[in-house]
Amino acid sequence: IKIENDLYKALEKNEFIIYYQPQIDYRTKEIVGVEALLRWNHPTEGMISPEVFIPLAEETGLIVPIGEWVLRNACKQMKEWHQLGFPKIGVSVNLSVRQFEQNDLFSVIKKILGDVELEPKYLYLELTENQLIKNKEVTLQTLEQLKNLGISIAIDDFGTGYSSLGYLKNFPISTLKIDKSFVMDLIEDSDDAAITDTIIILAQNLKLNVIAEGVETKEQAEFLFSRDCFYMQGYFFNRPISASEITAKYVLTN
Ligand code: G
Numbered sequence: 321i322k323i324e325n326d327l328y329k330a331l332e333k334n335e336f337i338i339y340y341q342p343q344i345d346y347r348t349k350e351i352v353g354v355e356a357l358l359r360w361n362h363p364t365e366g367m368i369s370p371e372v373f374i375p376l377a378e379e380t381g382l383i384v385p386i387g388e389w390v391l392r393n394a395c396k397q398m399k400e401w402h403q404l405g406f407p408k409i410g411v412s413v414n415l416s417v418r419q420f421e422q423n424d425l426f427s428v429i430k431k432i433l434g435d436v437e438l439e440p441k442y443l444y445l446e447l448t449e450n451q452l453i454k455n456k457e458v459t460l461q462t463l464e465q466l467k468n469l470g471i472s473i474a475i476d477d478f479g480t481g482y483s484s485l486g487y488l489k490n491f492p493i494s495t496l497k498i499d500k501s502f503v504m505d506l507i508e509d510s511d512d513a514a515i516t517d518t519i520i521i522l523a524q525n526l527k528l529n530v531i532a533e534g535v536e537t538k539e540q541a542e543f544l545f546s547r548d549c550f551y552m553q554g555y556f557f558n559r560p561i562s563a564s565e566i567t568a569k570y571v572l573t574n
Pocket residue numbers: 356357358359369370371374387390414415416560
């Protein structure tokens with residue numbers, strides 16, 4: 321349909337913007353990172369959610385150039401924030417399966433970091449469990465290259481995928497992100513509380529970082545804090561906001 325045709329031109333027409341959602345250390349309430357979340361500002365339809373256009377972009381293969389654009393601009397933005405005196409935090413970028421299937425992914429990312437002069441340690445890549453098991457050999461090789469360069473890998477939506485825990489041993493992963501579906505009902509649903517507890521302990525035992533996403537209330541934040549899960553992301557702290565709002569709120573006040 322029509323929106324699909326528009327998607328082909330959206331990049332050159334400069335219709336994408338990246339929003340950033342802060343990640344907080346609950347102990348200090350300081351910002352420790354931001355996640356880049358893509359938005360499409362369609363000329364007539366208005367803001368279109370990635371839940372609508374990312375699947376289209378994946379089907380058409382457009383996710384590859386779009387994803388590269390996100391990586392480049394998110395890294396460039398972070399470099400700019402560092403230069404403005406923002407604390408030296410990292411940026412997380414979501415990757416699609418299709419991007420991972422490009423055999424030049426590593427060199428593309430390396431080139432972007434070089435071009436914008438951002439140190440690799442400030443880049444986090446978010447992958448889902450399903451992505452990791454799609455093509456184990458290629459994935460492992462690429463992840464090892466990325467890790468050796470200094471880039472960190474986070475597992476997004478942890479606990480919702482179709483994978484075994486064994487891959488946590490084999491893949492060079494630094495962070496688990498507890499899926500928001502568990503966090504959301506943490507207080508009311510003892511099963512979700514138990515799953516969340518277990519993910520936190522799993523991360524601690526494997527010496528991985530753990531971050532909870534979708535934190536919307538103080539009660540949820542306090543629960544997580546009481547379990548020593550300190551890193552959090554969600555509407556309770558911030559919605560995803562534009563780069564200039566991040567600058568105004570966090571950079572200029574620092
Ligand atoms: O903010 P939220 O509505 O932003 O995002 C909806 C979904 O779109 C999430 O699953 C998120 O991971 C995905 N998403 C957001 N930005 C990107 C992106 O740049 N690349 C990919 N592959 N997915 C993204």
